[in-house]
Amino acid sequence: xxxxxxxxxxxxxxxxxxxxxxxxxxxxxxxxxxxxxxxxxxxxxxxxxxxxxxxxxxxxxxxxxxxxxxxxxxxxxxxxxxxxxxxxxxxxxxxxxxxxxxxxxxxxxxxxxxx
Amino acid sequence: xxxxxxxxxxxxxxxxxxxxxxxxxxxxxxxxxxxxxxxxxxxxxxxxxxxxxxxxxxxxxxxxxxxxxxxxxxxxxxxxxxxxxxxxxxxxxxxxxxxxxxxxxxxxxxxxxxx
Numbered sequence: 365x366x367x368x369x370x371x372x373x374x375x376x377x378x379x380x381x382x383x384x385x386x387x388x389x390x391x392x393x394x395x396x397x398x399x400x401x402x403x404x405x406x407x408x409x410x411x412x413x414x415x416x417x418x419x420x421x422x423x424x425x426x427x428x429x430x431x432x433x434x435x436x437x438x439x440x441x442x443x444x445x446x447x448x449x450x451x452x453x454x455x456x457x458x459x460x461x462x463x464x465x466x467x468x469x470x471x472x473x474x475x476x477x478x479x
Numbered sequence: 480x481x482x483x484x485x486x487x488x489x490x491x492x493x494x495x496x497x498x499x500x501x502x503x504x505x506x507x508x509x510x511x512x513x514x515x516x517x518x519x520x521x522x523x524x525x526x527x528x529x530x531x532x533x534x535x536x537x538x539x540x541x542x543x544x545x546x547x548x549x550x551x552x553x554x555x556x557x558x559x560x561x562x563x564x565x566x567x568x569x570x571x572x573x574x575x576x577x578x579x580x581x582x583x584x585x586x587x588x589x590x591x592x593x594x
């Protein structure tokens with residue numbers, strides 16, 4: 365069964381450094397998402413991406429964050445200057461497309477630790 | 480505003496006992512509801528979903544959930560719990576605007592299974 369994959373599984377970085385989290389969505393899916401889960405808190409929506417542009421973003425997704433689909437298979441989340449509070453599990457998800465009821469399929473996550 | 484409440488942070492049941500995890504939602508229109516499970520070190524796996532039709536939905540691993548509009552609830556049930564069901568369970572509602580279908584998650588219920 366096709367699945368969403370994410371790399372790396374764990375990343376440790378120093379505050380102020382840039383990190384890039386990578387995702388390979390399920391092929392032929394059209395919508396892509398990033399969510400995060402701070403330890404002990406709920407999973408929160410960050411951003412959705414469709415047709416090579418951001419469809420929606422949350423208030424969390426400020427100027428330090430960016431997303432890109434550099435080729436036909438990868439979907440990346442870049443955090444430009446990491447802060448301690450960016451430490452979290454980051455989940456990538458994809459869905460086939462409209463109608464809106466389409467299921468989102470999640471990857472295993474990247475655990476980011478900012479020191 | 481859309482929201483999901485899972486009143487039980489932590490539940491412990493004995494193996495073979497029945498299980499019910501509670502979920503209440505707040506959403507202005509017809510809700511699209513989901514239950515996901517997160518095993519330790521794993522990503523979010525879809526258990527089941529409700530879009531319309533029969534209010535009792537069946538999912539994987541022997542789980543079912545019942546949508547009750549009058550109570551704004553979507554409780555997850557399993558008649559006989561197995562040790563492998565120990566995990567964290569998240570209820571989510573699909574919130575749709577424009578071309579996206581982001582998910583709004585509850586805080587999760589951590590299930591422990593006693594032998």
